Amino acid sequence: MTQARHDRTPAWPDASAVNEAIRQYVSAHGRRPWSAKERTELDRLRAAWLAAVRGKPHATARP
Template sequence: MYGGRLDQANTALRAYVQEHGDRPWTAEELAELARLRARWTSAARESRMQIRPVAGPVSGSAVMTAA
């Protein structure tokens, strides 16, 4: 859709969140989620894609929507 690195980062982030489901996040899982989001953000900036900030905490499918 966007090309290369951004598509890969997006796919990895979405798969991780979907696989996680609705159960509570552990500290280790949140650390991995933060790593994947940072990778996605970096790729989005490289592609000059506009990133919308998300107000408040996000969870479950909201993470996928924000990403």
């Protein structure tokens, strides 16, 4: 019998990776009004960051 190898890497990104994604998204957006779709994406990123900070997987987090 062999022991299964367990990947200890979480299925969600770490907080620093999500934080960087937020920074890049906001920077690329520029100084213009946010559309509803853009705000939705920013909210998704913020929720993923909060989940990562809390150490919990988030349903909409993208690795």
